[in-house]
Ligand SMILES: Nc1ncnc2c1ncn2[C@@H]1O[C@H](COP(=O)(O)OP(=O)(O)OP(=O)(O)O)[C@@H](O)[C@H]1O
């Protein structure tokens with residue numbers, strides 16, 4: 001029997017506010033799941049229910065085949081890593097890591113080797129006798145990880161563990177956490193509002209909005225096929241075009257022009273919202289250089305800004321009254337440089353569109 | 362990898378078979394208990410006083426109040442109380458403001474020492490100031506009768522006011538010091554950059570930005586003075602204020618109904634002042650928290666001299682009070698025979714060592730129980746926030762508004778009846794003191810709990826620690842400073858309080874502070890001084906001991 005964690009229509013309300021609404025989800029043993037969503041969407045609340053710090057208002061949480069809604073946190077043996085580290089300031093690093101072992105009344109002689117083993121795991125054995133206040137934020141969070149892992153938890157829950165750290169450390173610790181997860185084969189649920197973190201870490205991402213699950217899937221699925229305009233907007237970057245349905249099959253009206261769309265349109269509704277990733281937009285050498293492309297999907301505009309984002313160059317192009325973002329690789333950009341004020345032609349491939357009903361919310 | 366899952370098979374990592382105490386089974390009974398205690402020891406007694414004041418032969422009547430206001434001598438006590446309290450407040454706050462300004466905004470030398478000296482009056486009962494004034498300026502006063510040969514009468518309202526200023530000075534100083542320590546640097550700099558002179562900056566920037574602190578200090582002092590019993594009793598002479606009138610009615614004339622009536626009348630301004638003080642201190646705190654300490658440029662010579670002279674003068678007066686009391690305790694007969702003697706410490710009139718021992722017992726028990734109780738209340742109110750926590754909080758904070766005399770009287774009504782076993786024992790005194798001073802203990806406890814992030818407790822629990830281990834290993838150690846501070850606070854107040862216990866002591870539970878009052882009343886000024894000296898010495902010794910045991914960071918003065 002594998003130790004899956006199952007959420008079955010779990011809800012939580014505070015007064016009249018539904019912080020979490022009917023979330024259902026299965027986390028398989030050893031899986032790395034990210035809860036991703038904007039601030040206030042209920043990620044933390046959901047995680048705290050899994051940890052046992054909050055009780056669901058409705059629904060069931062099951063672990064290892066048992067309903068654990070009312071099981072006290074002590075008996076769940078889920079590790080929890082807090083955004084604020086939550087190391088005990090009155091104890092040394094050693095005592096912090098040993099805390100869970102002492103709570104289990106493990107023989108003194110076995111505590112020290114176990115603590116050292118964990119401190120080695122996070123590479124901080126030499127800080128055994130220090131107090132948390134004497135460590136940097138990144139070091140504190142590594143100790144917090146060691147502490148949470150010391151009791152051999154079956155699930156590790158992390159609530160924005162890296163958001164208080166600066167960018168370099170964040171990327172480094174991200175890979176550390178991933179490494180630990182692989183080595184230990186432990187189930188992890190990781191809460192973040194940082195899509196990059198979620199995309200790089202998770203086996204599966206759960207995108208939440210206002211207490212509800214918007215989409216669940218692998219990083220690639222979520223990025224390539226966002227199921228709603230919210231997801232398309234929140235995960236990665238998208239250009240949105242508000243269009244109307246056209247009588248002709250496969251065409252929509254964008255302002256006074258018609259665009260061809262490869263995807264089937266929604267069954268009903270007059271309004272159609274198209275989204276396209278900046279890297280899917282092509283920059284044409286000349287408006288006439290079509291080469292087999294759909295002539296309807298060429299838009300002309302004026303470059304507003306050119307921003308270097310490391311490996312890619314992002315142009316903001318004013319098309320009519322809409323600003324379109326276009327990402328080019330360095331190589332593409334070198335081949336066809338653009339400066340603010342230049343007039344350019346953009347090609348929006350029909351198969352590059354994602355199609356959503358209505359105007360976006 | 363060595364950390365293969367589930368490797369040490371015999372360890373029960375999951376804690377599945379451990380029995381944990383359900384937190385609710387501790388929390389709810391604790392809360393119910395605290396509620397019950399607060400109802401029994403606060404609400405019920407106070408309601409008794411109100412009820413007695415309006416009870417007549419045929420049900421509810423306002424006859425007592427009518428009698429109060431038509432009886433010219435008694436009616437005057439209200440106005441006298443207001444006059445004395447108002448005047449003392451203005452004087453104390455003005456002096457303390459200048460003093461606090463000198464400590465926080467000037468660079469005069471010896472600020473640390475000045476600060477410590479100025480806080481000294483906290484460790485003496487509220488009648489010591491009056492006692493010292495009488496030694497110095499009374500009929501046989503050293504200065505008036507001996508040195509000047511003048512026939513000045515210090516008894517009366519001016520005597521009360523002067524002693525109250527001494528008594529209340531440190532309380533005002535603590536608030537104003539905190540207030541002036543913080544400063545909105547933008548304002549100060551803005552004023553400077555506009556070329557405002559120091560004097561102008563003072564009036565247009567410093568004073569307005571400290572306004573909530575000043576208001577808060579003012580209402581605190583008003584409440585302290587109007588509820589004080591010791592000083593007016595000793596030095597008031599015929600000048601009766603509300604607090605002493607309660608005593609006259611209850612102890613002198615056995616008129617409990619009128620005693621209750623005066624109590625209710627005293628409660629009105631006292632409670633009002635308390636509420637206003639509470640309101641302004643919150644405004645003040647919101648305003649000053651997070652603000653920077655001022656950057657101090659060296660104060661100009663002339664100003665430094667003036668501030669220095671002022672501060673040292675104030676401290677000299679405070680020291681004079683103490684020196685007088687201590688000296689008086691070691692000489693034969695103040696005013697007549699100044700030969701040194703240890704005679705007063707034999708306490709022939711009062712069995713003083715026994716009394717001191719009782720006081721010590723009451724204060725140590727009160728200190729420990731009070732600190733535990735306020736920590737518990739703070740924990741429940743701030744960390745657990747169960748339904749009703751708000752009410753609990755109010756219950757715990759309100760008694761600070763109730764004058765000690767009224768609380769004492771209320772306890773007579775509530776507990777002087779057959780079957781109440783603790784009445785007449787030291788326990789009634791312990792309880793009265795804890796209840797009387799609970800508010801500050803709880804407020805300090807809450808401030809402490811607020812600093813302990815919720816996640817620490819959750820971390821502990823998710824690591825498998827039960828409620829008790831979490832409390833013992835995490836919450837309590839992080840509350841230690843607050844706990845010790847509040848224990849010392851309850852200890853100190855129990856050592857010096859008079860008003861709450863004057864109606865409650867039995868012959869064998871007389872406290873040291875009470876004994877000072879009774880000795881003075883009996884004309885045993887020397888022994889009164891000796892007892893005062895011992896009280897001060899004991900408190901200072903305990904402070905010193907705690908400091909030695911726990912080091913510099915071991916505690917901080919509550920209110921400071
Ligand atoms: N104890 C509580 N009482 C009342 N409302 C709460 C409580 N905890 C959370 N909420 C509300 O529930 C909603 C979801 O909160 P939650 O902390 O789960 O959001 P989040 O997704 O973690 O956001 P963030 O990224 O800002 O941490 C918010 O609107 C929040 O205000």
Ligand SMILES: [Mg+2]
Pocket residue numbers: 043044045159
């Ligand atoms: Mg959160």
